[in-house]
Amino acid sequence: MRPHFDPGFLAGLVFASLVAFFLVGPVILSVLAGVTANYQRGILESGITLAWLGRVFELYAPTIALSLGIALATLVATLLLGVPVAYALAKAPGRLARLAEEALVMPVAIPGIATGLALILAWGAVGEFRTHWTFILVGHVLFTLPFMVRSTLAVILAAKLPALEEAARSLGAGFLARFVTIVLPNASPGILAGSLMVVTLSLGEFNMTLLLHTPFTMTLPVGLADSYASMRLEIGSAYTLVFLVLLIPLLVALQWAADRATGAPRRP
């Protein structure tokens, strides 16, 4: 390690700090604006208030509830669909598994607005589906499933599952018993990291949801766009504050879980 008075180190530190300032500065401004009585006059002159947060709950409470509900439903669906796929991909022979993985990841490689439009064209006219919240759920599952599969697959591949399973099989454990008692516990760090990722992404998804939503199914990010366009800056800020309060703990947990998932399977 080189000493800290190295000019290269100082230049790097200043540069990184400036970038950090660019990224964090607006967040701080937004949080402050959300509790400022009058942003134009400033927080010092006009004082602190929780009134804007109150207004947000009056106007947008249903969007918050809907987004949380959809995020949880998306999580359940990706767990049920994704974890078995990750296990199968880890066990199946090379080329076919690679191809299946490729196909599964495709929805993330295509912009949300395109996928959303395609969903509407294919399923928009089918009964009440278009106005039901499950229409948005389908889009979110499509978009988040690859993250669950990848995260779980990585951990399963790193753990020495085949040997453990072979041992269990020789002791007479059937497929289901092995899946529940060996695969799931060993894959749990990856499943946890994937779960947090799925919830975080679903909670913030906008590109696709803007097309998929209807006046009856407005999610939090769509509500945010609505408030930015039609409400005072203070209300938009307060609403953003509510969103950040939901999002940031998830991000912190995600970082922790991801470190744990990649660090867990230490090689001997």
Place this chain on the structure above:
Amino acid sequence: MGNDRLALAALVAPAIAFLIAFFVFPLLMMARTGASGPDGLATYLTILVDARYLASLGKTVLLAGTVTLTTLAIAGVAGVFLARHRFPGRRVLTAFLTLPLAFPGVVVGFMVILLAGRQGVVGTIAEALTGERLVFAYSLAGLFVGYLYFSIPRTVLTVMAAAEKLDPALEEGARSLGAGRWRVVRDVVLPGLEGALLAAGAICFATAMGAFGTAFTLATQIDVLPMVIYAEFTVGANIAVAAALSFVLGAITWAVLAIARTAAGANVAAAG
């Protein structure tokens, strides 16, 4: 053994069925709708010849390209710096640099408004200095700032992870052979990071091409491709053109990611 094969197939079946019903089938429907307008299949040609759509496509590619190069430069320097040095406050700095990691485009747009909008700080500072209020949030410049804001965190993470894996002995060796700081960066560090930069750049480019929330928040006059698609679909009710444009946009982002994945070899995690 045969039983296991069957069990594996059964495990994959629900996801595959879901994918076929809600992804493959809709994409096929969209491709068909793209050819259902008055021009028929020629709609796909029209959008590549029509001046308005072509200009929009060009503008979007140019913006995404500029954002990608700028992001790689900024995140590359910051990421290598953080991976290389241990100092008090490093964890906090890293946390700050990756804070907006999962901010949706709409929120990023709002951050740009707070920076450079009508009531933004940049405007206030500029007014105090020059007497003139600087407002650039509601333009292509604002979108550029927004996409940088969005892309830097994830690229910093990718660069950091790759730089941690570089062997410091190689740099030490180059230095002891008399290579200057820039030679070391050009001949040792950059080649070592090539795969990560390629992967991160492809994700950055594809995301900037298809991102929608930031432009939607900032202004309706910014005619990047996703905004044109939205306008054609909602205001113009020109569904065939919207579908054809979506198809072309999806093909571009998918191809960019696929090429980068092949070139980089490693896992190119897809765009958020």
